[in-house]
Amino acid sequence: MAPALLDRFRSFLDASPTSFHAARVAADLLEARGYTALDERSAPSALPAGARRYVLRGGSIVAFRVGGQNPAEGGFRLAAAHTDSPNLRIKPRPHLRDHGYVRLGVEPYGGVIHATWMDRDLGIAGRVIVRDGAGQRATLVDLRRPLCRIPTLAIHLNRQVNEEGMKLNAQKDLPALFALSDDKTAEPLRDLLAEAAGVSPDALLAWDLGLYDLTPAVVSGVNGEFLHSARLDNLASCHAGLEALLASDDANLPASTAVLALFDHEEIGSTSERGAQSAWFEHVLERIVRDGAGSNAGGLSRALTQSWLISADMAHAVHPAHGDKHDGEHMPKLNAGPVVKQHTAQRYGTEADGAAFFFRLCEQAEVPAQWFVNRSDLACGSTVGPLVAARLGVRAIDVGNPMLSMHSAREMCGTGDHARMVAALRGYMAGLA
Ligand SMILES: [Zn+2]
Structure with a gap:
């Protein structure tokens, strides 16, 4: 990872002790790059191509950059993560x-x-x-x-x-x-x-x-291969999504509208006024379709049928002493690239078409990717992907970078994977694959 990106990542982790702070820090980073706050109570106002806005609600934030076409024509590229941690x-x-x-x-x-x-x-x-x-x-x-x-x-x-x-x-x-x-x-x-x-x-x-x-994020390992910090699950994915959105280039505005949703309350099931199961995200998307330039014929449902959701949340790397907790063929390793997570009962939203789409994004970004499928005899975790997919009727892909010590007060991941996730999401928001 380029040192500058690693420094930005560590600053984000340290400045975000709670979901409220994470959403506020995200808003500050967005404002520094020309995004302005959209007041949900305000009357409709035009959202022209290239418009950059965010909506902040407590510990949740949705930011978007309007594409070259109304989402009813050009679709959304939705990305989601969660701001809260145990x-x-x-x-x-x-x-x-x-x-x-x-x-x-x-x-x-x-x-x-x-x-x-x-x-x-x-x-x-x-x-x-x-x-x-x-x-x-x-x-x-x-x-x-x-x-x-x-x-x-x-x-x-x-x-x-x-x-x-x-x-x-x-x-x-x-x-x-x-x-x-x-x-x-x-x-x-x-x-x-x-x-x-x-x-x-x-x-x-x-x-x-x-x-x-209070311990700040630190780089560790004989070759600086590890990052130790609180709240990597899931501030790492929040930061990767932010970096990807902020890297987008106005000169090459894609037809699709890039949307980053960072939700509070994932760790307690996402059922709240600003969680991934709420109607809130849908209302924000409706507003983008309604107020966007160009034809919005067909509205939100037409927009969503030509959209994807990438739900990014951290993945379980194999533990050095507990390899038997993983399926041998689906065993993510640190610093070996983003992980696509699949579960047959839809605890993760990925199906074959979504997995293929994400692997092509990784190919285009020239980053490796890995699979995670739970052991068949263990209960599987979940995240916001299937919830948003079900609520909106949008195809979802669950991905995440590999980590150890998930839900510990102090977690760890590899320093090499963050830039790769940023690169894959940057290509996604730029309309690639
Ligand atoms: Zn998580």
């Missing part, structure tokens, strides 16, 4: 007091590997809602310093930990140590947040906050 969410009334300690009560979000959150230096980030005159407003906060820790129990008090594994009860064991205080009325988190948001503590109405590991 983490520990801070409860509304979080202060727990035991033995002179103050801990913050948390609720696991998504498929957290509990043990990976232990003994780490944790910051707090998310969205707070504050009083604003007679109304309210949202503001992002990022308390980027060591504030919390979830301490392990010493081995002397838990002699079987290595034989039996670290068993952690989410209610009892995961609240995060935050302060030493015997004051039963103090609410130190509220005070910190109010200060960060620039309001008085009683103006703080509610929050969506999570803990996060």
